[in-house]
Amino acid sequence: MDSLFKGAVRFRERSFANNKELFQKLGQEQKPHTLFIGCSDSRVVPELITKAMPGELFVVRNIANIVPRYRVAKEYVATTAAIEYAIVALNVENIVVCGHSNCGGCNALYSTPEQMMDLPNVEHWLEQLAPVRQQVDENYPNASPEEREWITEQVNIVAQLDNLMSYPLIRDRFKDGKLKLYGWYYVIDKGEVYNFNIETREFELIG
Ligand SMILES: [Zn+2]
Numbered sequence: 001m002d003s004l005f006k007g008a009v010r011f012r013e014r015s016f017a018n019n020k021e022l023f024q025k026l027g028q029e030q031k032p033h034t035l036f037i038g039c040s041d042s043r044v045v046p047e048l049i050t051k052a053m054p055g056e057l058f059v060v061r062n063i064a065n066i067v068p069r070y071r072v073a074k075e076y077v078a079t080t081a082a083i084e085y086a087i088v089a090l091n092v093e094n095i096v097v098c099g100h101s102n103c104g105g106c107n108a109l110y111s112t113p114e115q116m117m118d119l120p121n122v123e124h125w126l127e128q129l130a131p132v133r134q135q136v137d138e139n140y141p142n143a144s145p146e147e148r149e150w151i152t153e154q155v156n157i158v159a160q161l162d163n164l165m166s167y168p169l170i171r172d173r174f175k176d177g178k179l180k181l182y183g184w185y186y187v188i189d190k191g192e193v194y195n196f197n198i199e200t201r202e203f204e205l206i207g
Helices: 002-018 020-026 046-050 078-088 104-110 120-139 145-164 168-175
Strands: 034-039 057-062 094-100 180-187 192-197 202-205
Touching: 002 020, 034 046, 034 078, 046 057, 057 078, 078 168, 094 145, 104 120, 104 145, 120 145, 145 180, 145 192, 168 180
Parallel strands: 034 057, 034 094, 094 180
Antiparallel strands: 180 192, 192 202
């Protein structure tokens, strides 16, 4: 924790001092152009892999970068609320759903009930990925465990893009060309980001 306290001082003295004008402007309002939906995983750092500055990305992160299907709920739905706010109040132009390699959330789909025993909330959260697991089991029955890992992560990204279309406001804006949707796959140990090509249905290395 000590390093984080020291980091706060270094941030104020260096990063903030070097970008004072930007932070003063941001102190009055935010106008992010992109909603970034990523995994909570400590290795997935949206601003690092996009080189974005503060104020550019409205970020929501959760286990396995899941987009819950749209509904007006009585529980406390953090991700759905953040998506709603980004679209309606902030008027973002893009949504990126970013999955990643070695994702513990995606891997947990193959855990035994015993392994999930002390994680009831995680288990319940991941029930949303039952269709992803089913799709992988049906379409890739002969995949090795290593192959199954990245296939699941990529199938999950596409499934979450589909879930975005269950939000009436997203569907309308997407059809009118006011909102663009992207599926990204980040490979941690290679520093590579792949973009899902909706026409070819394949992930293509960016750049
Ligand atoms: Zn993850």
